[in-house]
Amino acid sequence: xxxxxxxxxxxxxxxxxALGSLCTASWAGPPPPPSIPSTPVGxxxxxxxxxxxxxxxxxxxxxx
Numbered sequence: 001x002x003x004x005x006x007x008x009x010x011x012x013x014x015x016x017x018a019l020g021s022l023c024t025a026s027w028a029g030p031p032p033p034p035s036i037p038s039t040p041v042g043x044x045x046x047x048x049x050x051x052x053x054x055x056x057x058x059x060x061x062x063x064x
Contacts, residue, residue, distance in 0.1 A: 006060065009060075010057070017049065017050065017053050
């Protein structure tokens with residue numbers, strides 16, 4: 001039962017990241033002109049969400 005809950009939580013987390021990425025891309029509008037240097041990493045909020053999700057997933061995998 002505990003393993004099933006972890007799998008569901010993992011799938012929900014990955015779906016939330018994918019949905020957040022799609023929503024951010026659709027609401028961003030046209031991209032600004034490239035600056036020097038240009039780094040295609042997205043906005044700060046998505047970077048923070050991705051870092052938290054990766055850290056949570058790593059912590060969850062470490063506890064197994």
